[in-house]
Amino acid sequence: MKAILVGLALALSPMAHAQLEKPDVHIAVGGKTALYYLPLTITERLGYFKDEGLNVRISDFPGGTRSLEAVVGGSADVVAGAYEHTINMQARKQSFQAFVITGAAPQITVAISSKLAAQYKSPKDLKGLKVGISAPGSSTNMVINYLAAQGGLKPTDFAVIGIGAGATVVAAVDQGRVDVISQTDPAVTMLEKAGKVKVIAETRTPEGTAKIFGGPMPAASLYAPMDFIRKNPNTVQALVNATVRALRWMQDASPQQILATVPEEYLLGDKAMYLFAFNNVRAAYSKDGYFPEAGAKTTLKALASFNPAVKPEAINLAQTYTNEFVRKAHAKLDKKK
Secondary structure, eight states: HHHHHHHHHHHHHOOOOTSSSEEEEEEEETTSSSOOOOOHHHHHHHHHHTTTTTTEEEEESSSSSHHHHHHHHOOEEEEEETHHHHHHHHHHHHEEEEEEEESSSSSEEEEETTTTTTOOOSSGTTTTOOOEESTTSSSSHHHHHHHTTTTTOGGGGGGEEEEOOHHHHHHHHHTOOEEEEEEOTTTTHHHHTTEHHHHHHHHESSHHHHHHHOOOOOEEEEEEEEEHHHHOOHHHHHHHHHHHHHHHHHHHHHHHHHHHHHHHEEEEEEEEHHHHHHHGGGGBBSOOOOOOOOOHHHHHHHHHHHHHHHGGGGOGGGBOOOOOOHHHHHHHHHHHH
């Protein structure tokens, strides 16, 4: 009888999470040290996943395509990555859905080596150059493809080289292995401030994003195979609850609080530069986790402009994302106030 009462007390406890179908969740991410994935790091470091009863393991890969491959191959459950991959996967007849957005803008900057800056006048001048991206097929690859298309170039008109993210980006530029980078911060800011590169296009802000893409462009998100979401709705809800809580925390957090939460190695040896880079991209984080319908349309248009496999008429955008879990997360947080 005593055991039954203890079990009942635990079940009624606010910390009880027996309803979770899969408390052990493996998230694959491509370049976790980048500011692009700061909300994921914040959620993890502040213990918000644990508060939802989740035991989250995060594996870091060189780029978004590699993390997606981990989920497709079954070694991970959820991808922390660019929303656009759900559209690309649907074009390949594979159903993936994004369920919370953390990036309202891609935060990706295209910059050319200062040694070549004088000869760059427009995107057509990218022809024949070596472009350092995080990994082939990643969001950094998408941005350079789209920019080049504005100059009438095809993805085969320049060379893309996977150089990862963070410190490896700085090394690639220093060693002269790339002429151009399509990358995230803080690496780009460090190179820019050191006078080693000149920015030619950026999506660090919603304004900069609209200038390139003509509208809002959803970026970092959590997404998974539709089958996983259908089988584990409570687990997905817990992931979203934790993420939305982190996004709200970030709205009020001071730069110093951000700095105190991020692992030391993410700062690339320069706290002041990291904070400067963070302030550069602060407007690029989602405030609430909701996907804008206009953003999904912008993404589809951008992908279709250079990828013939993506045919707008064959894509069901409504299936590539959902705001259902985000709505419930806000309702839960508002109830606690």
